Amino acid sequence: MKRPDGFFRQRKASMSKGELTRQRIIAEAAAIFNQRGYEGCSLQAIMAATGLEKGGIYRHFESKEELAAEAFDYAWTTTIEKRSSGLAAIPNQADRLRQHIANFATRTGLPGGCPLLNTAVDSDDGNPVLRIRVRKALHNWQTMLRDLLVEGIAAGTICEDVNVSAAANHIIGTLEGAILIGRIERSDEAIRQAVTHLENYIETHLRAHAS
């Protein structure tokens, strides 16, 4: 996985000029791939965004496929960081889940919307390198949610009969489906409805209430 933004900033001082250029290409390309898709992202657009010549880009990457894979990892790390913002400070797991969901409505990520949605559709039929990265990103999100729920069950904040895999998929599916509707309508109404639904779902299906 690509390192998060914060890590970049800490590392920058010790990065060689070549490494810095490579990271800059990845960051610029991530926004373009995320908006235009794999086929729609031209070398010309990356050259324009970075101010580099073709040779200056391909010195750092063996192929468009390699650049797209690195750009996806960067986009996903940036996205999951925003979605996880503020979670570590919340001790109760049900409240932490509510914050994770609230982050969707308030924290915008990369231009072009959710990289998981974009790249899953884009890589579905015939881009195996990207497909593997997308699957890894989904599993990383599912694992984060399942771990949170398992931790909550152990701590007594989440009901012990919760099917953690189904609950994780329900949260991810509801949010991603609402993002899709919101993009088609260019409105955040569906996202707000999904957040309300999931808040209610957490309270009625997930949170353990002291008996």
Add this chain to the structure above:
Amino acid sequence: MKRPDGFFRQRKASMSKGELTRQRIIAEAAAIFNQRGYEGCSLQAIMAATGLEKGGIYRHFESKEELAAEAFDYAWTTTIEKRSSGLAAIPNQADRLRQHIANFATRTGLPGGCPLLNTAVDSDDGNPVLRIRVRKALHNWQTMLRDLLVEGIAAGTICEDVNVSAAANHIIGTLEGAILIGRIERSDEAIRQAVTHLENYIETHLRAHAS
């Protein structure tokens, strides 16, 4: 909107050879666009699928954009027909909704998966003709669900305090989100979980129970 398959078959006898060729190009192109996206669908692929030369294709369409828009309408009509299969025969609106949802797990559509998901992502940044068709398709699905719920409220089968717009978006978002997860995982587990969730949602939130 493009006419449904059944309509094609009825009409075929009276169609000119030119019309038949146009419809055949649309049907073949729909599967290719749905799998590879707008940028990824080449004229060569459509030529190979139809056995026609470039001139034989562009005699019927002014541009790739026009062909893609017609192909999307065809794909969507085919998809919504499958998802609506058997509904007309079910008098109770809550049961009809359950059948609509069950159709997702049992009726596969066009190769490449849900055209709404694919084309929404594909047309999101910079394909206005396709964007309008996708928005129309989503509104068509939302309207179908809202009408069904309003009809059920009038008939006393759906609770009268249901927010029909939010309920329609919840059903669409849950199904489309699960389709996305299923495509990444190449598994129908998330779809089955979504169907179970929505069946439970219909029984606990939508269906009016005789008091």
